[in-house]
Amino acid sequence: MTVYKSLxxxxxxxxxxxxxxxxxxxxxxxxxxxxxxxxxxLDFDEKCSIEDIEYLSEHVGKKATIEQLSALKHxxxxxxxxxxxxxxxxxxxxxxxNENLLHQNDEQxxxxxxxxxxxxxxxxxxxxxxDARRIAKLYKAIKHNAYSQQKLCTxxxxxxxxxxxxxxxxLERAGEIGVVTARQNIPDKLRKALNIKVVEHITPDKxxxxxxxxxxxxxxxxxxxxxxxxxxxxxMPYLVAAGLIGKGYCAEIQRQGGIALDIGxxxxxxxxxxxxxxxxxxKFNVKxxxxxxxxxxxxxxxxxxxxxxxxxxxxxxxx
Numbered sequence: 001m002t003v004y005k006s007l008x009x010x011x012x013x014x015x016x017x018x019x020x021x022x023x024x025x026x027x028x029x030x031x032x033x034x035x036x037x038x039x040x041x042l043d044f045d046e047k048c049s050i051e052d053i054e055y056l057s058e059h060v061g062k063k064a065t066i067e068q069l070s071a072l073k074h075x076x077x078x079x080x081x082x083x084x085x086x087x088x089x090x091x092x093x094x095x096x097x098n099e100n101l102l103h104q105n106d107e108q109x110x111x112x113x114x115x116x117x118x119x120x121x122x123x124x125x126x127x128x129x130x131d132a133r134r135i136a137k138l139y140k141a142i143k144h145n146a147y148s149q150q151k152l153c154t155x156x157x158x159x160x161x162x163x164x165x166x167x168x169x170x171l172e173r174a175g176e177i178g179v180v181t182a183r184q185n186i187p188d189k190l191r192k193a194l195n196i197k198v199v200e201h202i203t204p205d206k207x208x209x210x211x212x213x214x215x216x217x218x219x220x221x222x223x224x225x226x227x228x229x230x231x232x233x234x235x236m237p238y239l240v241a242a243g244l245i246g247k248g249y250c251a252e253i254q255r256q257g258g259i260a261l262d263i264g265x266x267x268x269x270x271x272x273x274x275x276x277x278x279x280x281x282x283k284f285n286v287k288x289x290x291x292x293x294x295x296x297x298x299x300x301x302x303x304x305x306x307x308x309x310x311x312x313x314x315x316x317x318x319x
Contacts, residue, residue: 181242
């Protein structure tokens, strides 16, 4: 069993300082997050199982080719190599796990060994085999990459960045920002709540596969949107929420001199969507309606009222 050195995570204060410093100095900057989906892609090769290919095809389409998935992996690796800060799951660091278990078919054995090795959130203790396997793949990818050029931080730091008021402050100081997302309501919500200009790039919605209207994001729409991205001034912030494929947008924004922030599911929350229940329930006290339906915490929504509360919070903490 291979044990790799523990990598230290940057603190929230270090993350906030790095983003603000890039903005003030008008330097290019990129923050990308790596989750279990990225783990699956980073471990992709021609020997992958049908299950692995089917999962990755959710992002590309049923007609995805090995060449397309290989190109997508290359784009992800290039984005990671050039980024400033990489957000990862805390629970894949300091772990000792036999990665050879990824190549056998005993699901129960794998889950038993996985749960002993990884310290999971309370909301993930009943994790299924497929999800656990992708997390193990992320562990494997990080173990074999020194990430000597990048800082590491928790994958879910965008929530802390927003809740501190610092993200709102950054966007309002910028005055004009870019957004890459499938959530069509978000640009207007940002314009209304923050009174800023928003350049929008709307991507196909991966979740639309659930209602039978899935449009493959990659490669056609990826190439179109990538070519449409136009960083208007050095240090222009771009908010990106486009899954595995979005890391390529972050790389292009950074290349053009902008600040790319891969904030993922935070944008779903801004839109009132309860899309990451395990994460939300591990960080917040979630209430239920009279009908038993879980309610998204109000402080996670992008509204005029919440923006005002965050402005005041930011001012008070800085004073």
